[in-house]
Amino acid sequence: MNKLFLMLSAAVFAVSAEARQLMVDQEKPESWTGKMVKFVPEHARNKGPCFMLFGRYPTSLIYKKKLPVSPDKTYIYKVSFRTLDAKHRASAYLGLELYDKNNRLMGFRNVSVMPYESTVVSAKKGDRFMIVKKFPSFEKIKRSTLAFNAKKDFSDIPNFDVSPQTVAMKADGKDNVRVEFRSPLKKSYPAGTPFRLHSPFSPSMYYLVSGWMPAGNGKDFTVKLQGINDKPGTGREKFWKGTRYVRPFVWFGNWNRVPGKEARLLVDGLSFEEIDTPAK
Numbered sequence: 657m658n659k660l661f662l663m664l665s666a667a668v669f670a671v672s673a674e675a676r677q678l679m680v681d682q683e684k685p686e687s688w689t690g691k692m693v694k695f696v697p698e699h700a701r702n703k704g705p706c707f708m709l710f711g712r713y714p715t716s717l718i719y720k721k722k723l724p725v726s727p728d729k730t731y732i733y734k735v736s737f738r739t740l741d742a743k744h745r746a747s748a749y750l751g752l753e754l755y756d757k758n759n760r761l762m763g764f765r766n767v768s769v770m771p772y773e774s775t776v777v778s779a780k781k782g783d784r785f786m787i788v789k790k791f792p793s794f795e796k797i798k799r800s801t802l803a804f805n806a807k808k809d810f811s812d813i814p815n816f817d818v819s820p821q822t823v824a825m826k827a828d829g830k831d832n833v834r835v836e837f838r839s840p841l842k843k844s845y846p847a848g849t850p851f852r853l854h855s856p857f858s859p860s861m862y863y864l865v866s867g868w869m870p871a872g873n874g875k876d877f878t879v880k881l882q883g884i885n886d887k888p889g890t891g892r893e894k895f896w897k898g899t900r901y902v903r904p905f906v907w908f909g910n911w912n913r914v915p916g917k918e919a920r921l922l923v924d925g926l927s928f929e930e931i932d933t934p935a936k
Contacts, residue, residue, distance in 0.1 A: 679723050679731075680904055680928040682707065690717040692908070699922050701736065701873070706924040708740070710917075713909030714749070717923065722755055722901035725930075727884040732929045733864065733904065738874025740920035746869055747914070748921050749907040750877065751862030756814055756898045761860060765801045766814040767896045768855035769888045772797070773806060777832055779845040785836045786819075787828055788851070794825045794833050799856040802835065804845055806852035813888045814898040821856045855890075864892060866910055869921060876925065904928050 680687070682705035685695040692711030700706035709715050725731065739746040754762040772791055779786035788802075802819040806812055820837040828834040865877045885894040895902070908921050915921075 677930045678927060679930055680719050680721075680926075681705075682924065682926050687720055688717055689720055691715060693717045696922070699740070700924050701738075706922055707906075707926075709746075709748075709906065709908035709921040709923060710919060711908065713907070713911070713914050715908035716905055717908075718753070718905035719903050719928075722759070722903055723928065725884070725895055725899060725902055730880060730882045730931050732927075732931060733879040733881065734877065734925055734927045734929075735865065735906070735923060736874055736876045736925035737865075737869040738922040738924075739869050739871040740922055741918070742871035744916055744918040744920070745871075746908065746919040746921035747867060747910045748865070748869055748923075749862045749910060750865035750879070751860065751905055751907065752864070752895075753860045753903040753905060754896050754899045755901040755903075757900045759901065760814075760816055762814050762896055762898065763858040763860055764855040764890055765803075765818050765858055766816055766854070767888050767898070768857075768890045769803075769810070769813070770797075770800060770853035770855070772800075772853040774833075774851060775847075776804075776845045776849040776851065777847055779841060779849075781842065781844045782840050784838075784840050785834055786841065786845070787832050788835055790827070790831055790833050795827075797822070797825055797853065799823070800853045801856050802851045803854045804849055804851045806850050810888050810897075814896070815852075815854070818854060819851075861890070861892075861896065862905075862907060868913055874922065902928075 692715045694708045696706050696708045737748050774789045774791040777787040800822050803815040804817045820839040823838050824836040826834045864879045883894050885897045
């Protein structure tokens with residue numbers, strides 16, 4: 657009877673282990689990389705690992721390996737942030753680098769679309785401008801990028817055939833627009849090439865958690881991501897369209913909350929888990 661009980665218990669434990677897989681944690685500091693980052697287990701809230709981040713924004717702590725993600729799984733991302741000294745507040749971002757099936761890093765500009773599209777009139781490699789067919793409200797657009805060979809059904813997303821960031825759009829005759837860029841075009845495009853306007857920004861999924869972090873006991877965060885989006889966009893609840901792999905990371909500092917040079921951010925309780933998606 658006892659033997660049968662032990663066998664059944666082992667079977668239940670095995671199923672539970674398969675249903676919940678710890679994909680990454682802080683137990684092996686050699687699995688992480690980042691400049692101006694120290695491994696400081698003496699600062700951990702409980703027995704265990706802890707990282708300290710400091711320096712210039714953004715100092716990055718990032719997992720070295722790419723982790724596969726599946727559309728039918730749910731993922732739980734946890735972290736605890738603390739400011740070491742309340743007199744020198746630290747801020748942070750918690751995020752994920754997202755990669756497509758070809759291991760290409762996905763940024764906002766590859767998936768975040770704008771409701772404007774048109775076609776190329778002329779575009780030559782090395783020029784800082786191109787001529788396109790006029791489209792509505794072009795004069796209101798401050799910054800963007802152009803994603804070429806765009807498809808109506810968004811099957812091109814994530815789109816990596818993207819222009820440099822735009823700096824100006826001006827009417828060029830009656831039917832055309834002159835689009836000017838921050839840097840030269842890397843390739844030429846034939847007349848008639850379709851394009852769609854995208855976000856001008858290149859970072860990946862960095863805004864899952866952000867802000868100033870308290871001292872003392874700090875603050876715990878839990879983020880749940882379920883599935884892969886089948887539509888373009890940069891939401892927080894799902895991985896972006898086309899995601900196959902991820903790399904967890906933390907940034908020391910926020911672009912609008914930059915810590916001082918004496919600030920220190922403590923990071924512990926960092927984990928990324930895969931769990932079965934609950935039945936509907």
